[in-house]
Amino acid sequence: MKYSSKLIADAVSEFQKLPGIGEKTALRLVLHLLKQDKQKVAYFSEAVSRMRSEIRFCSRCQNVADHELCDICGNNMRDQTQICLVESIRDIIAIENTNTYRGTYHVIGGVISPIDGVGPDQLNIPGLLERVQAGGVKEVIMALSPTIEGDTTIFYISRKLKDYEVQITSIARGVSFGGELEYTDELTLGRSIATRLPYENTSLKSS
Amino acid sequence: MKYSSKLIADAVSEFQKLPGIGEKTALRLVLHLLKQDKQKVAYFSEAVSRMRSEIRFCSRCQNVADHELCDICGNNMRDQTQICLVESIRDIIAIENTNTYRGTYHVIGGVISPIDGVGPDQLNIPGLLERVQAGGVKEVIMALSPTIEGDTTIFYISRKLKDYEVQITSIARGVSFGGELEYTDELTLGRSIATRLPYENTSLKSS
Numbered sequence: 001m002k003y004s005s006k007l008i009a010d011a012v013s014e015f016q017k018l019p020g021i022g023e024k025t026a027l028r029l030v031l032h033l034l035k036q037d038k039q040k041v042a043y044f045s046e047a048v049s050r051m052r053s054e055i056r057f058c059s060r061c062q063n064v065a066d067h068e069l070c071d072i073c074g075n076n077m078r079d080q081t082q083i084c085l086v087e088s089i090r091d092i093i094a095i096e097n098t099n100t101y102r103g104t105y106h107v108i109g110g111v112i113s114p115i116d117g118v119g120p121d122q123l124n125i126p127g128l129l130e131r132v133q134a135g136g137v138k139e140v141i142m143a144l145s146p147t148i149e150g151d152t153t154i155f156y157i158s159r160k161l162k163d164y165e166v167q168i169t170s171i172a173r174g175v176s177f178g179g180e181l182e183y184t185d186e187l188t189l190g191r192s193i194a195t196r197l198p199y200e201n202t203s204l205k206s207s
Numbered sequence: 208m209k210y211s212s213k214l215i216a217d218a219v220s221e222f223q224k225l226p227g228i229g230e231k232t233a234l235r236l237v238l239h240l241l242k243q244d245k246q247k248v249a250y251f252s253e254a255v256s257r258m259r260s261e262i263r264f265c266s267r268c269q270n271v272a273d274h275e276l277c278d279i280c281g282n283n284m285r286d287q288t289q290i291c292l293v294e295s296i297r298d299i300i301a302i303e304n305t306n307t308y309r310g311t312y313h314v315i316g317g318v319i320s321p322i323d324g325v326g327p328d329q330l331n332i333p334g335l336l337e338r339v340q341a342g343g344v345k346e347v348i349m350a351l352s353p354t355i356e357g358d359t360t361i362f363y364i365s366r367k368l369k370d371y372e373v374q375i376t377s378i379a380r381g382v383s384f385g386g387e388l389e390y391t392d393e394l395t396l397g398r399s400i401a402t403r404l405p406y407e408n409t410s411l412k413s414s
Contacts, residue, residue, distance in 0.1 A: 004270055007262050008262070008271055010254045013254075015251075018236050018239060018240075033225075034262065038259055041259035042256060044221045045252045046256075047217045048252045048255075049252035049253075051217065052243070055212065055241065064212040071212075088238075089241075090234075093234070096211070097208055
């Protein structure tokens, strides 16, 4: 498209680099910002720029942090004996929003995937081992993607942890609440039967 | 949602203010930016901030401009005797992308709509009259929305222009190319029959 202003064209082109935003949407966003007060647009621009330039990563779990430790690692009310292993910050946000977990996290940054060139060395596994070696950790909860790569990563890490006195658990896999059995894929449904639980254990309660 | 960093929360909340962007999308955009180089995010933030703070509006037609006059008003290759009247900058971009119009524009900033509290005084109509009074304008093309408000505005402006030697035209309204007659609304289809043209005039050619 042609814009009669280079400033507009530049802003549209920057918005277009964001995921899921095409040229028409980018233009709509830019024309929206153009109608706002200069001050409001300055806030927007500054929030984005500060977010990237000032963000830190927790020295313990690699979660995003405003200080040396993130709000979760630095919180004494959280159970520091539990570590929930996740791939990314996004997963922490998802689990936090369930309001059911009171332990800590550890972000490894992905899963082992030879096809994408990701080996164990690219992941933040040494950080996890250090935390376990330091003692005080009773349980490591594997909350990785339920895929071949996720399972491979869980297997790899569980081997690394086998010499330590730590319980390794995995989040439950099975049919979704509200889902229909007939539309659940065979693998999930088959596993959910194989890993069935005594009825008393299946009620929702926080850990 | 809960974010363990205020920087992230602020950026998400700013993105959420944009039209069509909810909290989940805002978070996806923020986490995407978080993975980019600091330099790239600085470019993004700067392009947005400069766009709003340095943008100017053409003193002649109110289009966006990087200088005193916009690229269209300042271009001697454009036919300065034709003025295409539009509601907004977005309409200029849409018409420019058709590559069929070589005249100039005039942005009035909306249409007369008493229900929204917009009267003729809120629109940039005096600017248009000045340009016509100054002479040299042969044609004013009305390219406003095909709504009651658009028609009212066209009527109002045409009355204001009636003392000047200037031809007033309106963009054609009728069935869309590729549209199906049976799904065209009655008003459009009825008008398209009433305003039918000799066959020779209906081939696509640039003005």
